[in-house]
Amino acid sequence: MIDKGMVKQEILDAFHFRHATKEFDPNKKIPEEDFRFILEIGQLSPSSFGFEPWRFLVVQSAALREKIKNTAWGAYSKLPEASHFVVILARTKLDTKYDSEYLQDHFRNKKKMPEDFMANYLKRIEEFQKSDFQLLDGDRPLFDWACRQTYIALANMMTAAAQIGIDSCPIEGFNFEKMNKLLEEEGLLEDGHFGISVMCAFGYRMNEPKPKTRRPLDDIVKWV
Secondary structure, three states, X not given: OOOHHHHHHHHHHHHHHOOEOOOEOOOOOOOHHHHHHHHXXXXXXXXXXXXXXXXXXXXXXXXXXXXHHHHOHHHOOOOOOOOEEEEXXXXXXXXXXXXXXXXXXXHHHHOXXXXXXXXXXXXXXXXXXXXXXXXXXXXXXXHHXXXXXXXXHHHHHHHHHHHOOOEEEEEOOOOXXXXXXXXXXXXXXXXXOEEEEEEEEEEOEOOOOOOOOOOOHHHHOOOO
16 A cells, blocks of 8 residues: 555655756766656656657767757756756647648557547547637747647656656757757758757756745645
């Protein structure tokens, strides 16, 4: 039987341990099995309609790390010291529009949906994209919506890392166009099917952080 109190305390301890690590120890590397665990947590994360509109680029190439460091100001102090560095891509409108080839393949061959069920499911997605969230005006609304899904995976990966004593730092400090240009030149965006969403460095802290501070719970929660 699960000891709920112990589990809750372990989760709270992980959240108190986690902080946006600014300086990583270059001499400490994450074991392969631990990082595969973190990636699997990302893989198992939920996404709207089960699209899984993400790709995780694990950047181990020293040359590419150097290019990212010199392109993304938020990554400058994290590379090359971080043990692992992940660029999270989001699928673009080419793949996330209700009638895309990606969704047809995804639901038919990955989700194993029956044809009649899939047809109705895609009609519901069409209605959602056209009317509920109005995502079809231009390219950015659907892409930004896909990016929001990637942040679910990002949060889960950082939490899972903290629970096994691994540090992380999410990174939005970059110019969107410059980073996409770099990744396109490296052949990583698959002819416009992906764009950069967010990045994250993983490793082990060099220094202990300041005590965590947050606004009181009563300031951020309203029971209605």
